[in-house]
Amino acid sequence: MKSFKLYSLDVVEDDTSIEVPLVDGLILNKEDERSTWLLEAYTDLSLYDYFQKISEQNRDIIIEAVITKKENAPAYFQTNIVSLTKFEKHISVLFEGRIRRNKSDYSELLLESLLQKGLEGPALLNEFREKIQSKPKLKVKSNK
Structure with missing residues (x-):
């Protein structure tokens, strides 16, 4: 398993992209037989209802992630929400999925x-x- 800093994260829906302001973020390549990745976004509490709705619908979403530093090309992941945790001022959203397109x-x-x-x-x-x-x-x- 390899871990990386999640620099930025956007949810891509149809023709729109919703920027998720990160307080902190982590991305893990599980290096398993299914090529699974885990992405955790620690973000603002105001996004709880948005992610709660997606989670309740149990639907896949496309995530655009920039890993480690701003200069890196974004990677796209087909994911679903596996965990949504509410804290006093923030939330933690845990996504699981597979990479859709590689950086090249x-x-x-x-x-x-x-x-x-x-x-x-x-x-x-x-x-x-x-x-x-x-x-x-x-x-x-x-x-x-």
Whole structure:
């Protein structure tokens, strides 16, 4: 098992992305036969109802996570909530799931989004170079 610092976390739903402000976070690669990952987000109490609703629906959600430091490309996980704990001012949300795309696929997602915007030629190349450095958040389609 390997553990990493969870730098940032977003929940991706349809065409929106909900940023989860982290007080702290941890991600574990269980290195098991099912390639399971655990992500724990320690965040603001105001998100309790949001995560409680998802948990009650027992539905999968896509998580966009940046691991260890801001400069790293985001990784996408298909997860479900296995635990939701309320504290005085914060909550702990424990997600379990599998990685959807590895870090090297970020450039492919970026290129696809730029092509969908109609960019081509030098404009496409310039925009790609800028975005690959700044690593903006990308919307991903669910595998459902």
